Amino acid sequence: MKAFDTDILTQIMRGNPVFTERAAEVPVAEQSLPVVAAKEILRGRLNAIRQAEAGKGKLTIEQAYEYFQLALLDLRELPLLSYNAHAETQYETWRARKLRGSTHDLRIAAICIVHSATLVTRNCRDFEHIPGLVVEFWE
Numbered sequence: 001m002k003a004f005d006t007d008i009l010t011q012i013m014r015g016n017p018v019f020t021e022r023a024a025e026v027p028v029a030e031q032s033l034p035v036v037a038a039k040e041i042l043r044g045r046l047n048a049i050r051q052a053e054a055g056k057g058k059l060t061i062e063q064a065y066e067y068f069q070l071a072l073l074d075l076r077e078l079p080l081l082s083y084n085a086h087a088e089t090q091y092e093t094w095r096a097r098k099l100r101g102s103t104h105d106l107r108i109a110a111i112c113i114v115h116s117a118t119l120v121t122r123n124c125r126d127f128e129h130i131p132g133l134v135v136e137f138w139e
Contacts, residue, residue: 013071033079034108034111036083042072051064
């Protein structure tokens with residue numbers, strides 16, 4: 001199973017041909033999304049709405065809601081990998097060992113390990129050092 005990180009899924013959602021073609025090579029039944037990555041994408045879309053409402057965004061309010069709606073439609077196409085008690089235990093173990101990494105990245109990694117998924121990302125720096133994580137780096 002391949003789990004798309006936020007950076008890869010964002011590129012796919014934007015229609016970047018390099019990433020959409022590579023993703024098309026992964027059988028649909030093998031594609032998934034860590035729930036934390038889904039949260040990051042939705043948070044970005046909600047932030048764009050807030051900025052548009054305040055008149056400070058790069059998007060109009062209509063565009064911001066359109067992108068939010070498209071994100072919801074795109075996200076429901078991928079099975080979500082849950083963040084469960086086993087993932088939390090793995091995350092807490094890494095934190096106790098002072099493993100470097102953001103909370104989100106470590107939680108995404110923990111989800112992938114618990115679900116035996118390969119993380120697909122462009123973010124080599126933040127994931128290459130995580131013990132037990134199988135990572136596939138796309139450029």
